[in-house]
Amino acid sequence: MTRILRLAVLFVVSMFLQWWWSAHLSLWGLAPQILLVLTVCVAARLGAVAGMCYGFAWGLFLDVMRAQLFGANALALVLVGYGTGSARRQLDVVSLASQAMVVFLMTWAYFLVTGLCGLVFMRTFLWVGWQAFLFDPLYNCALVPFVALFWEALVGKP
Numbered sequence: 001m002t003r004i005l006r007l008a009v010l011f012v013v014s015m016f017l018q019w020w021w022s023a024h025l026s027l028w029g030l031a032p033q034i035l036l037v038l039t040v041c042v043a044a045r046l047g048a049v050a051g052m053c054y055g056f057a058w059g060l061f062l063d064v065m066r067a068q069l070f071g072a073n074a075l076a077l078v079l080v081g082y083g084t085g086s087a088r089r090q091l092d093v094v095s096l097a098s099q100a101m102v103v104f105l106m107t108w109a110y111f112l113v114t115g116l117c118g119l120v121f122m123r124t125f126l127w128v129g130w131q132a133f134l135f136d137p138l139y140n141c142a143l144v145p146f147v148a149l150f151w152e153a154l155v156g157k158p
Contacts, residue, residue, distance in 0.1 A: 018035050019067075034143065036107060039058060041099070041148065056074050056077065056093075075113060076109075114128075
């Protein structure tokens, strides 16, 4: 299977996993953002442009799933892809520990960007709630090793 086809399979399977996990496996209404973690993973391994492209497409999928403010998730994931891809020049963001740290920080940045988009376009800050703000970064960090294994199994070594 060629690399492009593997990346296309990664794209589609990850959207299905995000939908399935958030619909069927959420604990107390909380589920990790698989697509955010994968955006960090793609940007860490392939660069800022690939991370931004995948983040934009995955963000549009999230915007369609939760029709609250269309485009906010796409913008937030584009910025996550850009930030991670830009940081890879100075940091080793491929290692699991540093990638978990980047995912932790990018989760809060993601919440902040979507909230500010709501403030600008809806005149109300889109607050995710204290539970999600405190526990989602931890869920996302716990997901990093599994996403790395998923990446290696589907796409190959970085």
